[in-house]
Amino acid sequence: MITVINRLTVHGDIPAFQRVLQGITAHMSSQPGFLGHRLYRSMRDPRVFIETAQWTDAASHRTAMRADAFREKVKDLGGLATPEPDVFETVEEDAPTAAERA
Template sequence: MITLINRFEVTGSTAEFERAFAATSAFFASRPGFVRHRLLRHLDRPGHYVNVADWEDETSFHQALRQKEFAAHRAALRALSDSDPELYTPLLERVSS
């Protein structure tokens, strides 16, 4: 499994960003290898978001990015925000018992 951590700073309308992100979320959810994601909004800094997305493997993630349909999603998000995507591999997870 790999985890994408993508920080967004919205430069346009946050409502438009959230709509565009929801559409992008639906696109990714339909791709092979997608596991789950969460979009988090910062409590004290309006316009700051973090996407945490889990994928089965790096290949699946990159294949999703190469789909021609993703270009429109990428363009919509880039028009509304700056982002800093990074890939990580999980090392430790603990849940409440």
């Protein structure tokens, strides 16, 4: 599994940005290899968002990004936000067990 982490700094209308991003997410979530998505918003600077998406592998993500439908949706993002995406692999993970949470 790989994780795509994308920092997005909005310099346009935030609701318009969120609508465009929802369209991109809808497209990506229908692609083979897509596992899940989360969107975070900075509490310190509400113009900054962090998007994470999990994919089975980097090849599936690359294939989804090469699709014409993806490129059409992404071009609307350019006037609203500056994306800084990268692909990451998990090096270490520490999550409490159910007994530890109780």
